[in-house]
Amino acid sequence: MAFETILLDIHGKVGLITLNRPQALNALNAQIVGEINQALDQLERDPNIGCVVLTGSAKAFAAGADIKEMAELQYPQIYVDDLFSDADRIANRRKPIIAAVSGFALGGGCELAMMCDFILAADNAKFGQPEINLGVLPGMGGTQRLTRAVGKAKAMELCLSGRLMGAEEAERAGLVARIVPQAELLEEALKVAATIAGKSIPVSMMVKESVNRAFEVTLSEGVRFERRVFHAAFATEDQKEGMAAFIAKREAQFKDR
Numbered sequence: 001m002a003f004e005t006i007l008l009d010i011h012g013k014v015g016l017i018t019l020n021r022p023q024a025l026n027a028l029n030a031q032i033v034g035e036i037n038q039a040l041d042q043l044e045r046d047p048n049i050g051c052v053v054l055t056g057s058a059k060a061f062a063a064g065a066d067i068k069e070m071a072e073l074q075y076p077q078i079y080v081d082d083l084f085s086d087a088d089r090i091a092n093r094r095k096p097i098i099a100a101v102s103g104f105a106l107g108g109g110c111e112l113a114m115m116c117d118f119i120l121a122a123d124n125a126k127f128g129q130p131e132i133n134l135g136v137l138p139g140m141g142g143t144q145r146l147t148r149a150v151g152k153a154k155a156m157e158l159c160l161s162g163r164l165m166g167a168e169e170a171e172r173a174g175l176v177a178r179i180v181p182q183a184e185l186l187e188e189a190l191k192v193a194a195t196i197a198g199k200s201i202p203v204s205m206m207v208k209e210s211v212n213r214a215f216e217v218t219l220s221e222g223v224r225f226e227r228r229v230f231h232a233a234f235a236t237e238d239q240k241e242g243m244a245a246f247i248a249k250r251e252a253q254f255k256d257r
């Protein structure tokens, strides 16, 4: 499949999607979101792929929605078109997606990174929801996911002031899983992704679904959901293989797809 605004590469069991609009710091428009979803559809269908890495350039993961395209939009049309709803498909993927963020992840760029399962940040990463500077507010989940990630106080300050947050602050706040030297980010992201891709694919989907459920239900309901999914894991060959391998002191070979 030919893409114009992204690059898609396969590294063993890992799919690598690289945003490729350097002239606009990977600003997000309908074309690039559409191509990300096309690539994710392809990777979700591929039984050999167990994990995805989404990344940008050294200078920018994505500098937000394309302001030049957005400036002329009109209310009735964007309401009827349900603008940005396509992006929900990225957040609802079942295979794990790692955001490898170098440089700017602003507005929609920060929102896109937060739709992924976790963020590995380069030491030069800068996060923010500066939409208020443009006379709007985050429109692709930023006020919701950032608040759940870092808490109300910091999310409110970032969204109201439009200031940027560096990698160290982002890690302290809980937005970022780990910080990696910029030059090593992609290699580390692919290494972690390969580790995840070596696990049981259905069980990694169960983990993702169960962790994400914590944002949707009460604690007791979430514990019950997790318990039922744990029970279901015993219907997989991978559970039998994983526990047998431990007992036999050998490496497990997970095969369920």
Ligand SMILES: CCCCCCCCCCCCC[C@H](O)CC(=O)SCCNC(=O)CCNC(=O)[C@H](O)C(C)(C)COP(=O)(O)OP(=O)(O)OC[C@H]1O[C@@H](n2cnc3c(N)ncnc32)[C@H](O)[C@@H]1OP(=O)(O)O
Residues within 6 Å of the ligand: 023, 024, 025, 027, 028, 029, 030, 033, 063, 064, 065, 066, 067, 068, 069, 070, 084, 087, 104, 106, 107, 108, 109, 111, 130, 131, 133, 134, 137, 138, 139, 140, 142
């Ligand atoms: C878009 C309509 C259809 C949408 C369909 C689906 C799209 C996907 C959904 C996106 C999410 C939408 C919801 C989101 O909450 C809303 C937003 O994201 S609003 C935008 C928020 N981002 C910003 O405000 C950051 C804007 N950029 C900057 O502040 C600066 O560029 C920077 C990142 C601090 C870097 O500064 P510099 O190093 O000085 O670099 P330049 O400013 O010179 O930029 C270089 C070059 O890139 C162009 N550019 C940068 N950011 C954007 C952008 N967001 N949109 C368009 N173009 C951008 C900049 O204009 C320069 O280009 P040049 O002028 O040289 O041609």
